[in-house]
Amino acid sequence: MPLCYAQRLWTKELLKQAFNLEKASDILSLNYKGLKEIPSTNWMYRTHGMGVDIFRTADAGGINF
Secondary structure, three states: HHHHHHHHHHHHHHHHHHHHHOHHHHHHOOOOOOEEEOOOOEEEEEEOOOOEEEEHHHOOOEEEE
């Protein structure tokens, strides 16, 4: 469980810093919706409903919150 919490925290910080967001949940606004690359990284994100999935390749799974 601690590893899961640490990964989730890391992904929230990644989103905040990469997109200059006040909070990670701001990625769910219309400007960021969809499947997009996280700038200056080899990570992608996909918004869905009330959450976001962060992954390197679509077939490898990722971090979903």
